[in-house]
Amino acid sequence: MATTNNHVTVLEKCRISPPPNTVGQKSLPLTFFDIVWLLFHPIQQLFFYNFPHPKSHFIATIIPKLKHSLSKTLQxxxxxxGNLLVFPSSSKKPEIRHVDGDSLPLIFAECDLDFNHLKGNHPRDCNLFHPLVPRLENAFKETDDIVKIPVFAIQVTIFPNSGFTIGLTNHHSLCDARTRYHFLMAWTSxxxxxxxxxxxxxxxxHPFYDRVIQYPTSLDDMILSLPPIQTIDESYRVPELVQHTDRVRATLVLTRTEINSLKKCVLVQVPSLEYVSSFVVGCGFVWSCIAKSRVEVEGKEGEYEVEQFGCAVDWGARLNPPLPPTYFGNCLGPIVATTKTTLIIGDKGFPAAVELFATAIREGVNCKEGVFKDAEEWLERVLQDVPTMTVAGTPKQNVYEVDFGWGKPEKYESISIEFGSISVNAGKESSEGLEIGLWLPAKQMDAFISISKNELENMHSVS
Structure with a gap:
């Protein structure tokens, strides 16, 4: 046993490469859509799998299977x-490069916490999850002109006689949710x-690696000229999870019936919308309930006069020509709805929140001037100094289909919502439902659960 961290003991640290002589040296230039994520946090996912067997069985069966299949997938x-290469002293665009011998870290560990408690939907101490997802390795200088940044890490943690988790951490410049899902579908197959x-x-x-996105080169110049990117060196670090004493995570499950009730409520009160998706109505409901719970606990409505709610939209199918479905990388643009807090905490706060979010999405994706009309303002819009809640994940990629051969996940958690997001994914019991992950102070979480429950019951009784 190598090291111990809180309730987690590392059993083995290894590195996994593609099979010998299958990849060689390859480079993948980054586009504007990839480079921008150098300024943001990594993505951290956690899958829970039932495994009512002792640790010895896990070591003998699961570990070899994961190592072998991962190596074949990396081919x-x-x-x-590979590694993300940045060239701070030149105008050359960053790229992801693989050379023979490159590998990713794979950690196997053991945990003595209650597996069933962690995989629940109820409020749980967020700090308990941190040791279950790996950190990305540190950046380092390859030469005076090249900084290498590792982009991916995996940790598999056994809870003897109960189950195990698979934790994934990727640098967002590597890929978005769509590409990561394709990787997982290949690995599980x-x-x-x-x-x-x-x-x-x-x-x-099959991943599509050609860089076929056509966009103004001025966007590359703009993002590469930003001081945080110009000054990247071996001290570069992505943001890491922070220990909190009063924060908990919980999962709100919205069934198809509840979603239909929410839609009916919105369309009755805002008939001009005509149609709202399950994603939009779920996000609007949670946005309103979070605002109400915050004001109820803190009693400081005036301090949040303006707030934002946003999501990243996949532009791939909206480009001309559209991207191939398996395009490797990022192709996301921000959608941000801005409002006064008072508008989304009143009796009609939920329909108002849905209308604001739906309008922001409609105007963003149907912009006549094209996807890149205001791309130079994206960062400014996202980084405004006002309370902002964003969405991680998407119901379009069903996380409960990530089956390695021992059954579908029992639970999925997006650990990186702790950087200021909620997660929205397809439901476990039905892909027509939604699972929404939240991360809030404990008292506010209690208020949120009470508020959301009451509102759902009221809407269901009316419908």
């Missing part, structure tokens, strides 16, 4: 084993079947 998704034959036969899983 096709080489950037996950190879793990279930023992070979990559089925993966190779399915063109819908």
């Amino acid at each position: 096709h998704f080489f950037p996950f084993a 190879i793990a279930r079947h023992g070979t990559d034959d089925l993966f190779l036969s399915n063109d819908q899983l």
